[in-house]
Amino acid sequence: MSxxxxxxxxxxxxxxxxxTFAKTVFRLxxxxxxxxxxxxxxxxxxxxxxxxxxxxxxxxIDFLSFISGFTWRQDQMIYGVFFIFIxxxxxxxxxxxxxxxxxxxxxxxxxxxxxxxxKIIFTTVIELLAAIPSVVYGVFAAGVIVxxxxxxxxxxxxxxRGGNSLLxxxxxxxxxxxxxxxxxxxTAIEAVPKETEEGSLALGASKTQTxxxxxxxxxxxxxxxxxxxxxGRAFGEATAVSMVAGNALVGPTxxxxxxxxxxxxxxxxxxxxxxxxxxxxxxxxxxxxxITIVITNxxxxxxxxxxxxxxx
Amino acid sequence: xxxxxxxxxxxxxxxxxxxxxxxxxxxxxxxxxxxxxxSGCGKSTLLRCFNRMNDLIDGCRIEGNIEFRxxxxxxDKVDTVELRTQVGMVFQRPNPFPMSIYxxxxxxxxxxxxxxxxxxxxxxxxxxxxxxxxxEVKDRLKSNALRLSGGQQxxxxxxxxxxxxxxxxxxxxxxxxxxxxxxxxxxELMESLKKDFTIVIVTHSMQQAARxxxxxxxxxxxxxxxxxxxxxxxxxxxxxxxxDYITGRFG
Amino acid sequence: xxxxxxxxxxxxxxxxxxxxFISILMLVWIFFYIFSTGMKSFDFKMLTTNYWSTNxxxxxxxxxxxxxxxxxxxxxxxxxxxxxxxxxxDVSTKSGTMDLQVVYIASDSPLNSGTNAVAGETLGQSQSIxxxxxxxxxxxxxxxxxxxxxxxxxxxxxxQLAAALDQSVSIDSMQYQTPGGGVGGSLKATLMLIxxxxxxxxxxxxxxxxxxxELAPKNRLTRLIRSSIEMLAGVPSIIFGLxxxxxxxxxxxxxxxxxxxxxxxxxxxxxxLLPVIIRNTEEALIVVPNGxxxxxxxxxxxxxxxxxxxxxxxxxxxxLSAVLLSIGRIIGESAALIFTMGTFIMDKPTLTQNATSLAxxxxxxxxxxxxxxxxACAISIIILVIVLILNLTIKLITARLMKKxxx
Numbered sequence: 001m002s003x004x005x006x007x008x009x010x011x012x013x014x015x016x017x018x019x020t021f022a023k024t025v026f027r028l029x030x031x032x033x034x035x036x037x038x039x040x041x042x043x044x045x046x047x048x049x050x051x052x053x054x055x056x057x058x059x060x061i062d063f064l065s066f067i068s069g070f071t072w073r074q075d076q077m078i079y080g081v082f083f084i085f086i087x088x089x090x091x092x093x094x095x096x097x098x099x100x101x102x103x104x105x106x107x108x109x110x111x112x113x114x115x116x117x118x119k120i121i122f123t124t125v126i127e128l129l130a131a132i133p134s135v136v137y138g139v140f141a142a143g144v145i146v147x148x149x150x151x152x153x154x155x156x157x158x159x160x161r162g163g164n165s166l167l168x169x170x171x172x173x174x175x176x177x178x179x180x181x182x183x184x185x186x187t188a189i190e191a192v193p194k195e196t197e198e199g200s201l202a203l204g205a206s207k208t209q210t211x212x213x214x215x216x217x218x219x220x221x222x223x224x225x226x227x228x229x230x231x232g233r234a235f236g237e238a239t240a241v242s243m244v245a246g247n248a249l250v251g252p253t254x255x256x257x258x259x260x261x262x263x264x265x266x267x268x269x270x271x272x273x274x275x276x277x278x279x280x281x282x283x284x285x286x287x288x289x290x291i292t293i294v295i296t297n298x299x300x301x302x303x304x305x306x307x308x309x310x311x312x
Numbered sequence: 313x314x315x316x317x318x319x320x321x322x323x324x325x326x327x328x329x330x331x332x333x334x335x336x337x338x339x340x341x342x343x344x345x346x347x348x349x350x351s352g353c354g355k356s357t358l359l360r361c362f363n364r365m366n367d368l369i370d371g372c373r374i375e376g377n378i379e380f381r382x383x384x385x386x387x388d389k390v391d392t393v394e395l396r397t398q399v400g401m402v403f404q405r406p407n408p409f410p411m412s413i414y415x416x417x418x419x420x421x422x423x424x425x426x427x428x429x430x431x432x433x434x435x436x437x438x439x440x441x442x443x444x445x446x447x448e449v450k451d452r453l454k455s456n457a458l459r460l461s462g463g464q465q466x467x468x469x470x471x472x473x474x475x476x477x478x479x480x481x482x483x484x485x486x487x488x489x490x491x492x493x494x495x496x497x498x499x500e501l502m503e504s505l506k507k508d509f510t511i512v513i514v515t516h517s518m519q520q521a522a523r524x525x526x527x528x529x530x531x532x533x534x535x536x537x538x539x540x541x542x543x544x545x546x547x548x549x550x551x552x553x554x555x556d557y558i559t560g561r562f563g
Numbered sequence: 564x565x566x567x568x569x570x571x572x573x574x575x576x577x578x579x580x581x582x583x584f585i586s587i588l589m590l591v592w593i594f595f596y597i598f599s600t601g602m603k604s605f606d607f608k609m610l611t612t613n614y615w616s617t618n619x620x621x622x623x624x625x626x627x628x629x630x631x632x633x634x635x636x637x638x639x640x641x642x643x644x645x646x647x648x649x650x651x652x653d654v655s656t657k658s659g660t661m662d663l664q665v666v667y668i669a670s671d672s673p674l675n676s677g678t679n680a681v682a683g684e685t686l687g688q689s690q691s692i693x694x695x696x697x698x699x700x701x702x703x704x705x706x707x708x709x710x711x712x713x714x715x716x717x718x719x720x721x722x723q724l725a726a727a728l729d730q731s732v733s734i735d736s737m738q739y740q741t742p743g744g745g746v747g748g749s750l751k752a753t754l755m756l757i758x759x760x761x762x763x764x765x766x767x768x769x770x771x772x773x774x775x776x777e778l779a780p781k782n783r784l785t786r787l788i789r790s791s792i793e794m795l796a797g798v799p800s801i802i803f804g805l806x807x808x809x810x811x812x813x814x815x816x817x818x819x820x821x822x823x824x825x826x827x828x829x830x831x832x833x834x835x836l837l838p839v840i841i842r843n844t845e846e847a848l849i850v851v852p853n854g855x856x857x858x859x860x861x862x863x864x865x866x867x868x869x870x871x872x873x874x875x876x877x878x879x880x881x882x883l884s885a886v887l888l889s890i891g892r893i894i895g896e897s898a899a900l901i902f903t904m905g906t907f908i909m910d911k912p913t914l915t916q917n918a919t920s921l922a923x924x925x926x927x928x929x930x931x932x933x934x935x936x937x938x939a940c941a942i943s944i945i946i947l948v949i950v951l952i953l954n955l956t957i958k959l960i961t962a963r964l965m966k967k968x969x970x
Binding site: 015016018019022023025026027028029030031032033034035036037038039040043044046047101102103105106108109110113114121122125126127128129131132133134135136137138139140142143144175178179182206207208209211212229232233235236237238239242243264267268282283286289290293 | 568571572575576578579580581582583585586587589590592593596597600766767768770771773774775777778779787788791792794795797798799800801802803805806809810834837838841865866867868870891894895896897898901922923925926929930934936939940943946947950951953954
Binding site: 394410419420424472473 | 854861876
């Protein structure tokens, strides 16, 4: 029996048309996904800078006083973002200062030290910490961390506003970015070739010395990537931080028991209206946030390249 | 005798790597032609030119031409999808799809829009019979093809290819992943298939080439060194390098 | 080894133990706090009930008294009306007032025959009384034909109300207030949000992954596309919220939606989840053996046929875990939704209106003057349980996938 007779003459043509069409759709979806980052950037910048230009319908903000101001009072139309920027840097780097060492130590423990059969417990713990949504962290911070700080402060003779404080934000963010950095660090440590480890052991170094000196050094690139990711999360975290920050009107805040205000809490505060200057200025703050993240990434990567000759 | 493929001055590049050097050859219809040579000599690469499977590799560039029944198939205008229904292929590792035995054999025809159950049933039975698999699987056509043994899987792949009733079946070391018993079954099968199909087979085993093929081509480092009837190649090789290879002095 | 080296090694090792156990402590502490605080307020009924309390006035179809025995499960603190088969209890509320709550209604009680008595669309429709409702006033008919009423608004206690009812011959009408504090609306909005987001994000994400892995040439443009998508993954969610307002709001507005809405929220989240879906789908495509593709193409299938008939079915488990991962992200997301869906809790959410997801409801009840920790933790329990189940399922799928292809 010849099967060719049963194949519709037009079927090949139709298949080719469907094939071309489907491939075009696939390509289009790829391009759309890629172009979104540009769309986000362009639209937010466009909406964020309009408040500085004359002709903006709801009044103007002076650009210089915006980027250099130390007061944020929407009720008095005073918008100074500089102290908020500084506060954001303090909270994010403060959190990283606590979380980073803990993350590295935990990553070493989980990747190298812990016996195989207990490893699953620790990896699951890290995964769960990473999976907890930020509002839940916020509730925990507002219910536990804040009260703890309040009593700690009064024991030291300070008063706080119910515990809402810079320190609360830092601790909250440290808990939140810890699983992020740890996960990346574990991946990086496990990717270090066995030969590197054996080479060090063969030179008479102890296991612990090998872990801390050789393995951490070889995994540097991935660990730094984890730090960058963690800092990105700390800079961008909004809802949880807004539950414990206290929204200070002036700053910057260096006293750990004083209330603070970050870029994201500023964007979230007083969301009653959906248009006008008060609304659009959130986009201006958003630009500052994006620039902060980009510049921090850049600087950290430069520092990494300076510290070691490794190019990865 | 008719030549089904004529290769003229064919050069193939993977990026900067010049993998085939001006190959000229002809493949006779309804015969088994074997390509032999050490690893990396370009024999599989040439085989994949006959159904344009090299198109899938990034940076692959072909110059020269191959005529299939007098029609150049290297030029872009040739429809590779249609070409592949006429030139089937069996791969080194058995690669049945993760679906039922029946669906595997019917796959090619269904892709071409054949839906008639009667036609499909008939083709599936005929193809499996030709591939000497029918008696082993006729009671479990709906079970998953991945549960078959390696040799059965490879015969299923042959059945799948002949279901389309192609003119040519290309075989890329079809027995290298199989045990000796499964291998001999496939070799027997090839003997019976050459009545209906032209077979081009790449093989690592000189014994296999000697056993099953009518013609043999010997490749070395991207060059076609010698091509002749299998008898001549193995008894009176013209080139010193061919002789060295078949007597086992290298490779 | 020297003694000093041994000591320093021991210290370094001890530090890694310490750091890792802190992480366990942290997790346990968080779960303990959320569950111990939330369990008091958690109740499976809250999954279906409204957040806002509503006032109802109902009349009864079959108002005559009967005789109903008090079930043994009701304690002494419950005042029970034998004639109507209903139990009341005095409950002090969080705001310090006393509620007169309905805690039990017999299945054939006359109180179940209520119909809505307030003019409007629902007039005359049957209305069942939610347990926990606060009785404002029940008007009843005495044996001499006179009308009287008792209830919270008249300052009656549960015992007084039950005693008064047991002297009456029939009930006339009842005014009550539903308990509120539920998450039914937010749960519904969350489900709508998940459905709509996946509807937008899955096709685009999966197709983009197919393009990148199956079709795209290895050149600079493709690398640029990849790094753009990678950058998208690093954008904070609050920025996506702004993007939703700036870019997508005008689009939904063009379809006549005047406010922020569930639709806007899901479009925003769809874009936010693209990198997640693309990355996970691509990882699933990578493990599909190349032999499948070669085999299919060599049989004269087009690339599209190969993708849909052979490649995607094999990648399905991986795509499924991408879906579960996305659902987890949608449930946990708050910042982007605050901008694109608002913070006002809706009991009857619709696609084209403001609403809160479960996570945003937490933010809403926490960000007022009096944060409601009980409700916030109760909702957190719901979210945590869902997230746990999702994570476990993803792990199982991944483990099975590994087994399948390594066999």
